[in-house]
Amino acid sequence: MYFAALLARTEDGWEASDTELDDVETLSDLADLAREASPDEDTVLVLIEQEDGWFGVVRVDGEDDPRIYVSDASAAVRSSYGEILLDELLGRETGNDGTDLDALDLDGTEDGEPDDDADDDAGGAEPATGAAESTVPHGPVGDPEILDDLGVSEKELRAMSEDALTEIAEALGASEVLETVR
Structure with a gap:
């Protein structure tokens, strides 16, 4: 079972929204979805988890390239959403039908x-x-410092497992808004 949410940082704090990833086929699609959640080019986090498997964080800051962290690449590769993130992180190319061209x-x-x-x-x-x-390597891949400036250190991020999205939201002061979309 998957859960995905967008957390957008605003002047008033974090705003959460449940997001549907059915139409997302590439990282660009995901980044566009995140940018739509924050017209003021604020920081937006896309949080994705597969229950008892892996979690991923995509950070979009305005028009900058998205930053990505995946907790367990070997588990995420078996997931269509995980593959979207891993294709970018590992430099793999996919065809229009999702075939791994590499x-x-x-x-x-x-x-x-x-x-x-x-x-x-x-x-x-x-x-x-x-x-x-x-x-695909076993273990985490991506930018482990993705949340450093938001209060979650690399060490803390790497130590997270089963309830990582809740732990991230708590560290950001956004646990209540995340729970509203769960």
């Missing part, structure tokens, strides 16, 4: 498919066992 060889075969021109002495390629997953 898993394709230049000759058009997928990693692990035997190349017909391969030397028989090479023994052929090993079968692919989750090519996308094999290139």
Whole structure:
């Protein structure tokens, strides 16, 4: 089960809104959604969690490039929302249909498919066992200092697990507004 929320910092404090990610296919889509939540170009945090799996934070400050942190890349890679974040963090390219283009060889075969021109002495390629997953590191990826100036240190962020979004909201002084959209 997923939960996603936007926290926008305003003059009056943090405002939270529940967000639907069904139409989000890229990080650009997600950043645009965040920017729409704050027309004054204030800081907006997109908080995403998959219950007992992983959490992610995307920070958008005005027109600056989004900053991203994912708590467990190996868990997030199995999630469509996690893949959106990881594609950017790991520099992977995807096609219009969501296909991992980096898993394709230049000759058009997928990693692990035997190349017909391969030397028989090479023994052929090993079968692919989750090519996308094999290139993903275990553990956190991204910018661990994403929330430092907001009161959540790198050490605190890395230590968070099951109830991370609530812990982040508490540190920001936004726990009540986050709970209203949960």
